[in-house]
Amino acid sequence: xxxxxxxxxxxxxxxxxxxxxxxxxxxxxxxxxxxxxxxxxxxxxxxxxxxxxxxxxxxxxxxxxxxxxxxxxxxxxxxxxxxxxxxxxxxxxxxxxxxxxxxxxxxxxxxxxxxxxxxxxxxxxxxxxxxxxxxxxxxxxxxxxxxxxxxxxxxxxxxxxxxxxxxxxxxxxxxxxxxxxxxxxxxxxxxxxxxxxxxxxxxxxxxxxxxxxxxxxxxxxxxxxxxxxxxxxxxxxxxxxxxxxxxxxxxxxxxxxxxxxxxxxxxxxxxxxxxxxxxxxxxxxxxxxxxxxxxxxxxxxxxxxxxxxxxxxxxxxxxxxxxxxxxxxxxxxxxxx
Amino acid sequence: xxxxxxxxxxxxxxxxxxxxxxxxxxxxxxxxxxxxxxxxxxxxxxxxxxxxxxxxxxxxxxxxxxxxxxxxxxxxxxxxxxxxxxxxxxxxxxxxxxxxxxxxxxxxxxxxxxxxxxxxxxxxxxxxxxxxxxxxxxxxxxxxxxxxxxxxxxxxxxxxxxxxxxxxxxxxxxxxxxxxxxxxxxxxxxxxxxxxxxxxxxxxxxxxxxxxxxxxxxxxxxxxxxxxxxxxxxxxxxxxxxxxxxxxxxxxxxxxxxxxxxxxxxxxxxxxxxxxxxxxxxxxxxxxxxxxxxxxxxxxxxxxxxxxxxxxxxxxxxxxxx
Numbered sequence: 001x002x003x004x005x006x007x008x009x010x011x012x013x014x015x016x017x018x019x020x021x022x023x024x025x026x027x028x029x030x031x032x033x034x035x036x037x038x039x040x041x042x043x044x045x046x047x048x049x050x051x052x053x054x055x056x057x058x059x060x061x062x063x064x065x066x067x068x069x070x071x072x073x074x075x076x077x078x079x080x081x082x083x084x085x086x087x088x089x090x091x092x093x094x095x096x097x098x099x100x101x102x103x104x105x106x107x108x109x110x111x112x113x114x115x116x117x118x119x120x121x122x123x124x125x126x127x128x129x130x131x132x133x134x135x136x137x138x139x140x141x142x143x144x145x146x147x148x149x150x151x152x153x154x155x156x157x158x159x160x161x162x163x164x165x166x167x168x169x170x171x172x173x174x175x176x177x178x179x180x181x182x183x184x185x186x187x188x189x190x191x192x193x194x195x196x197x198x199x200x201x202x203x204x205x206x207x208x209x210x211x212x213x214x215x216x217x218x219x220x221x222x223x224x225x226x227x228x229x230x231x232x233x234x235x236x237x238x239x240x241x242x243x244x245x246x247x248x249x250x251x252x253x254x255x256x257x258x259x260x261x262x263x264x265x266x267x268x269x270x271x272x273x274x275x276x277x278x279x280x281x282x283x284x285x286x287x288x289x290x291x292x293x294x295x296x297x298x299x300x301x302x303x304x305x306x307x308x309x310x311x312x313x314x315x316x317x318x319x320x321x322x323x324x325x326x327x328x329x330x331x332x333x334x335x336x337x
Numbered sequence: 338x339x340x341x342x343x344x345x346x347x348x349x350x351x352x353x354x355x356x357x358x359x360x361x362x363x364x365x366x367x368x369x370x371x372x373x374x375x376x377x378x379x380x381x382x383x384x385x386x387x388x389x390x391x392x393x394x395x396x397x398x399x400x401x402x403x404x405x406x407x408x409x410x411x412x413x414x415x416x417x418x419x420x421x422x423x424x425x426x427x428x429x430x431x432x433x434x435x436x437x438x439x440x441x442x443x444x445x446x447x448x449x450x451x452x453x454x455x456x457x458x459x460x461x462x463x464x465x466x467x468x469x470x471x472x473x474x475x476x477x478x479x480x481x482x483x484x485x486x487x488x489x490x491x492x493x494x495x496x497x498x499x500x501x502x503x504x505x506x507x508x509x510x511x512x513x514x515x516x517x518x519x520x521x522x523x524x525x526x527x528x529x530x531x532x533x534x535x536x537x538x539x540x541x542x543x544x545x546x547x548x549x550x551x552x553x554x555x556x557x558x559x560x561x562x563x564x565x566x567x568x569x570x571x572x573x574x575x576x577x578x579x580x581x582x583x584x585x586x587x588x589x590x591x592x593x594x595x596x597x598x599x600x601x602x603x604x605x606x607x608x609x610x611x612x613x614x615x616x617x618x619x620x621x622x623x624x625x626x627x628x629x630x631x632x633x634x635x636x637x638x639x640x641x642x643x644x645x646x647x648x649x650x651x652x653x654x655x656x657x658x659x
Contacts (some may be wrong), residue, residue, distance in 0.1 A: 005658050061563055087568075095565030100562075107556040112582075112653055122564045157654040173564065273428075 002333065006023065009036035010081070010180055010213050011060070016073035018052070018059050025290040028066065029055045031237040034316060037181065042214040044228030044245070044261070050286050052237040053217045054103075057183045060215070061094050078180060082314040096126045099106045099174035103186040105166035115142070116154025119173050126177045141172040144209070145202060163194035171202065175210055182207070185217045200226055221264050225249060230322070233257050236287045236297040239316065243323040253325045256282075294337060296328065304329050313337035339456035343658040344643070351639040355555055358635045359409070361392060362628060367401050372421065372622035378468075387393070394419060408628065417632075418625035422618070427629040431611070435633065436597055437507055437612035438603070440525055450588065452534070453541030454577065460542075460579075461549030462572060465556040472542065477494055479539025493527060495513050502527045527608045537591060548580035582653050593641025595627035597634045607624040 015036050021029035037043045045053045046226045058064045060075060062082060071073035075082040078097060083290065085093070102108040110118050116148060119141070120134040127137075143184040145168040158166060167187065174182050184203065188196040204227060207214050210302035216227050224231055233240045233247040235255065241254035262280040265271065271279050284301035287293050293300050299309040306329070316324040326332050369375070373392045377383045396407065403452050411418060417427035460472035496504035503509060507525050508518055551560065553576055561571045591598075600612030607613075611630060618626035649656045 058559075059417075061560065063562055065559075089563045093565070093568050094563055100560070100563040102556050102560055104556055108560040110557045110561070110579070111655060112578055113575075114654070122566065125570075126565060159655050170560070173560075 008041045008310055009076075011077065011215075012074075012076040013060070014054075014058065014074045014076075016056065017056050017071045018064055018068050019068045021069060021072050022290075025233055027289045028237050029289060030059065032294070033073070033234070033239055033270075034236070035232045035239065035242060036181070037213050037215060039180075040211050040226055040228045042216055044224030044231040044236060045215055045217045046219065046224055046231055047234035048219055048260075048286060050236075050289070051234040053234050056234070057100070057150070057185050057215060060183060061098060061100060062090050078181070082252040092126075095174075096177045098181045099169050099177070099179040100183040100185065101167075101174050101187045101284070103191045104160075105163055105170050106190065108170055109166055111158055114155050114157055114310075115169055118257055119169070119176060120154075122173065123176050137176060142169070144175075144206065145172045146198075147172075163191055164199065165201055167191060167195075168202065171199070171206065175206060175212070176297055178210060178213060181213045181215065181301050183215045183224050186219070187216070188223065189218070189220070194222075203227065203273050221261060233260065236292055237289060239326060240332065241323075241327075242299065242316075243320070243325075243327045244308065247320070247323055251322070253319060253330050254327050255304050257297045257328070259301075259303075284309075286312055295334075296326075311336055340647075340658050344647075347643050347646075353637075354639060355632065355635050359628065359632060362631045363401070363408070364622045365407050366622075368629060369622065371397055372624055375622060377460035378417075391612065394656070399596070405429045408507075412629075412632065417629035420618075420623050420626050422621050422623045422626070426623045430614070430626065431629055431633055434609060434611045434614045437598055437608060438596050438612060439521075441533060441602070441608065441610070442528070442599060443531045446537060446588070446591050446595065448530070449534040449537035449541055452538045453545050454581075456538070457542045457549055457573060457580075458577060461546050461553060464550055464553075469546075472546065476539045476542045476546075479535060480543065484532070484536065484601035485605055491528050491532055492605070504528070507609055511602035529599075529602050529608050532602050532605070541584065545580060545584050545601060548583050549576060552576045552580045552604060556584060578652065582649070585648055585652065589641045589645030589648075594634065596637055597630070648650075 010249040013033060016030055016033045017028075018030035020029055032308075033052070033056060035043065035045070038128055041235070045056065049054045049152065055064055055068060059068075060077070060082065061069060062085070064070070073083070077093070082090075082093070109115075110256065113121075116135055116138055118133065119138040123129060123134040123137045124131065127134075131138075138154060139150045142153055147153055147165065147168055153161075153169075158169075161169065171187075187203065188199050190200060203214070203216075206212075214227075216224060218224060221319075229246045230242065230244050232242040233248070233254065235256050240256045241252065243253075248257060252261055258283045259280070263282060265279055271277055282301055287297060289301070294313075295311045296302070296305070296309045296314050298306040302309065309328055312328060312334040313336075314326040314328050317327045317330065317332040318324050319330060328334060348425055360456065364373075364427075366372075371392060373388055373395065377388055389398070396404055399407070408418065415428065417431065418428060420427055423430065449458070460469040463469050492504045495502045503525050507522065508523055509525070553572075558571060558576055561575045562568070566575075596611045597615060598612065599608075599610060600616050602608065603610040603613035604616065614626065615630050617623070618630065646658060650658055
């Protein structure tokens with residue numbers, strides 16, 4: 001079925017649109033997003049706050065919160081369209097084939113159930129096994145995420161663990177049923193810097209061991225540089241550029257990608273308050289998604305924007321192997337919008 | 338170890354609290370004056386000698402301090418004195434009338450608890466929907482309606498118009514004479530229980546709904562969904578138990594004060610309960626009954642709050658009693 005060399009992607013998102021229907025108007029949080037994740041690949045989904053990356057990842061599990069609604073597109077996961085599945089069928093996908101690690105470990109464990117209780121519940125639910133087998137699986141996973149004395153930890157409660165420990169438990173929870181895809185939404189943002197590095201290493205190690213794919217949602221270019229095979233850059237609910245990690249860092253094409261990389265502080269550079277040595281910032285403010293800018297979403301802040309950028313919304317164009325960019329200045333075509 | 342010490346300390350504190358309450362109530366009653374004089378004043382044919390004699394009979398000729406300690410000593414021995422209106426031992430009265438109050442209060446609290454959890458969960462999982470607004474409006478209305486009004490509406494509809502349920506009393510005379518009281522007793526309970534449950538449900542629903550709305554916003558709820566647990570399980574196993582923790586406090590107060598919180602219901606339905614008795618005793622200055630009942634209510638409340646604290650530990654592992 002699958003042709004050699006042209007493996008079908010594990011996850012294929014096409015023209016996904018998720019809008020929030022609020023009293024103030026329709027918020028176009030995700031407005032025509034395409035990306036794909038290959039088996040055992042890590043895709044970095046990068047963008048600033050409000051760019052739609054968290055909504056995108058929740059929508060992959062069909063958990064986008066009200067008043068959000070998927071208004072268009074397809075999400076093909078393991079050959080089936082997530083968006084047309086029944087709610088009952090989704091409970092067999094969530095946590096079993098596709099799992100998620102949340103941003104804030106302090107709040108993503110239920111405070112009143114022990115670790116063994118809440119993780120065991122998931123194993124027992126999906127694998128239809130008894131308490132003994134469930135606990136054995138949980139203990140095994142806790143050991144793999146580097147928790148010492150995992151058997152004793154089963155009886156501990158979340159408040160008895162440190163932040164880093166909690167995130168390890170959350171990673172263990174995501175991997176309990178050996179999923180094909182793990183969504184990690186800012187998994188290290190709320191952790192100390194030293195713990196961050198440990199958690200990132202752990203994710204890489206476990207991803208190889210479990211042969212899972214990963215979508216790593218982050219605003220931190222440093223994190224994707226370390227983790228991602230390929231990178232998709234999002235801005236205001238649209239994709240700007242997708243390429244393998246090396247290409248994104250060596251020769252970024254989209255003006256937003258370039259601006260994002262330039263605004264990263266570098267250790268080999270000294271900054272000051274005067275204009276010449278100031279850390280570059282992206283001028284302007286993130287756009288209002290109820291009335292997004294016409295044409296290219298980035299044009300009001302783009303140093304290269306021309307007159308046509310105001311009228312025409314660029315479509316993704318392939319400019320190299322695995323490298324697509326949506327920018328009229330890089331040869332994208334588009335439609336008036 | 339920790340919990341035993343905590344309970345012992347709390348019990349010691351409770352004894353002090355109960356004693357303090359008894360001193361306050363005793364002082365207040367005495368501030369009103371000699372009840373025998375007040376009750377019998379201006380009655381034709383009552384001489385000062387008669388009043389003195391009756392006062393002596395109830396030890397009212399003794400100084401207040403002595404009388405307090407006599408009362409206290411008797412209470413310690415289990416004797417609450419004799420009602421000056423009913424001429425019965427107060428201890429026995431508290432027991433029989435208290436049972437009648439519990440008969441309507443306990444079912445009312447339990448029914449309203451189950452109803453409130455169900456209604457609140459339904460509303461909270463549909464936040465800002467019509468169902469939610471309906472529940473909120475109903476609960477707010479339920480909280481603001483005066484008790485006697487609801488009671489009288491119940492009597493009007495179910496007793497007067499429909500003629501289904503009796504409008505007063507705990508038993509009907511005929512049944513009592515025939516001696517088969519169970520069905521009859523339950524039948525009489527329906528309206529007073531409904532009235533009490535109505536108000537409890539309103540308050541508990543508002544409390545539970547706002548807690549549920551709060552808990553449902555937490556990441557661990559989204560994480561439970563993302564783990565593939567079905568929504569019903571996420572709501573009832575993961576959200577309800579968290580949202581219930583603050584409700585426990587209110588539940589403790591409901592149980593703790595239940596002997597004294599139904600006077601309106603008991604008056605509207607002429608129910609022979611402690612709330613009814615309390616009001617009567619105050620009107621008639623039946624001070625042994627006032628003292629005894631205040632003591633019982635205080636002890637109940639103190640016990641209920643202690644049990645609530647212990648229940649907290651069982652339901653929330655983060656809480657330690659120190």
